[in-house]
Amino acid sequence: MVAPARTGPWQQATVLEVRSETPTAKTFRLGLSRPAPHLPGQHYVLRLTAPDGYRAQRSYSVASAPGRAEIDLTVELLPGGEVSEFLHEVVEPGDELEVRGPLGGYFAWDGERPALGVAGGSGVVPLMSMLRHAREIGRPELVRLVVSVRSPAALYYRDELPGPQTTLVYTRTAPPGSPRPAGRLTADDLAPAVEDRDVFVCGTPAFCDTATGHLLGLGVPAGRIRVERFGPSG
Numbered sequence: 001m002v003a004p005a006r007t008g009p010w011q012q013a014t015v016l017e018v019r020s021e022t023p024t025a026k027t028f029r030l031g032l033s034r035p036a037p038h039l040p041g042q043h044y045v046l047r048l049t050a051p052d053g054y055r056a057q058r059s060y061s062v063a064s065a066p067g068r069a070e071i072d073l074t075v076e077l078l079p080g081g082e083v084s085e086f087l088h089e090v091v092e093p094g095d096e097l098e099v100r101g102p103l104g105g106y107f108a109w110d111g112e113r114p115a116l117g118v119a120g121g122s123g124v125v126p127l128m129s130m131l132r133h134a135r136e137i138g139r140p141e142l143v144r145l146v147v148s149v150r151s152p153a154a155l156y157y158r159d160e161l162p163g164p165q166t167t168l169v170y171t172r173t174a175p176p177g178s179p180r181p182a183g184r185l186t187a188d189d190l191a192p193a194v195e196d197r198d199v200f201v202c203g204t205p206a207f208c209d210t211a212t213g214h215l216l217g218l219g220v221p222a223g224r225i226r227v228e229r230f231g232p233s234g
């Protein structure tokens with residue numbers, strides 16, 4: 001995979017498409033004025049500037065595969081969140097936004113070593129970039145995902161995510177015919193996917209701690225586990 005360019009200055013991005021993922025999450029496809037290659041797992045900072053000069057910015061993981069002039073950012077609507085509420089309630093195709101990136105090296109996947117992604121809820125966003133890249137280069141076996149989500153209605157990328165590379169764990173409501181009853185993520189959910197892979201864990205601090213504990217219990221070396229924790233930021 002081509003290494004990402006060194007992070008540049010702020011640039012304008014045009015909103016090309018807005019797509020609903022769940023009742024509380026939308027994906028914003030942005031056309032970059034100065035496209036730069038990114039690695040799956042990296043993120044961009046998005047900045048809003050009010051007429052009085054007040055600025056607010058938030059970091060959002062890239063969900064799209066690398067190698068194109070646009071990026072997909074999936075944003076969860078947080079009550080009272082000044083950035084997420086503006087994006088969900090105001091922004092539409094044709095608008096201009098200010099972004100900077102790509103950023104982040106620790107959680108980035110090089111696209112070469114086999115990887116396992118373990119996601120809780122919206123933590124699937126950077127891992128989706130990994131899965132999409134593996135599928136696009138014709139090597140879907142490179143990436144396995146285990147995604148923990150409350151219910152089918154809360155599942156991001158529901159038309160694309162399911163497949164032989166993905167295990168879905170529903171914690172509260174499982175769909176009819178699900179081979180696994182609803183319940184929290186367990187070591188048994190992870191065991192078949194561990195193999196000889198680098199592991200990327202993304203979700204809330206509590207989810208990451210639980211998942212990491214299961215992985216260590218399964219014998220995965222701590223040095224093979226990379227963790228990205230997130231919390232409400234608006």
